[in-house]
Amino acid sequence: MSDLERNEKELSFGRRLARLGAAWRRQVDRDLHEYGLTEATWRPVLYLGLLPPPVRQTDLVRALEIEAPSVARLLDVLERRDLVFRSPDSEDKRSKLVSLTEKGERTARQVRHAVEAVSSRLLQGISTPELQACYSVFERIEANLCQRASTPAGEQA
Amino acid sequence: MSDLERNEKELSFGRRLARLGAAWRRQVDRDLHEYGLTEATWRPVLYLGLLPPPVRQTDLVRALEIEAPSVARLLDVLERRDLVFRSPDSEDKRSKLVSLTEKGERTARQVRHAVEAVSSRLLQGISTPELQACYSVFERIEANLCQRASTPAGEQA
DNA sequence: CGCAAATGGTTTGTATGCTTAATAACTGTA
């Protein structure tokens, strides 16, 4: 195991990010599993409870940062479970407004609660300045991301 | 967009982690797409180039931190593309040793190069102490993860 | 006005992951 553990310590920053992010989400998933919310279905519900209405599907696409087809299919599932409903947008006949049902509102509160509980549990013992230091690094990485978004790998040419 | 941007700023730490991790991987993916490596198929190749042989599938499972069936299927793909091959393990007839083909070796070098390039680009302008501060936070979050891995959401009971 | 381009949504096909269950081989103990 020592070989593996050595390796773990030297994981790249990117790897650590992905690892931790996945583990974090898994915690929330586990807590929400008992509410019948599998995997990532809780995210649309959460954001529908946070975004100021009216919420179009496109707004969800931007908030959830997943593609439109993924949102459409998730909403199909949530609609079938009577957590959300779609209504026509009188402003724009192409778009649909998405809202939480009453059951969805209750679920959204539970989701918010679970998300906050996991967050405060996992951040236990970490000071605000430390968190801010992390955020500062994150922001600079994001800035670097936008910098030259598509450099081909072989710049030795 | 201002509403959305406000929201962005207040994203929970977990959300930030997932976002950044995904964006980071997307950078690598983009750079490696031209080598025909889609999505996460480059990871087994990378690790096969890093782990000391002999490498069994189980070793890859631990290194990649994905489940055994996922590894098996990825290896099927990579084997079909002539990047890796499986051979019987004389030590243990249950297991199979996985190795890079010559083409696989070349690809592994390209992957390593791309991964390192993305890493150094994205970490540009971030000092070592800052990185270490992040790692320190990450490690404490990981410790909290292990703490009580499955607390039900409703602890108000 | 009228047509091209952009935008919102859905459908389809593919990729990747997990869980559960099956199969084969190893390990340890009586």
Next chain:
DNA sequence: TACAGTTATTAAGCATACAAACCATTTGCG
């Protein structure tokens, strides 16, 4: 040796994401 439990791999089925292609509507420009 024999049998129970563990471990390595594979198989099958489900969930979730993306990209490409499609339709309907809106927008913008001549």
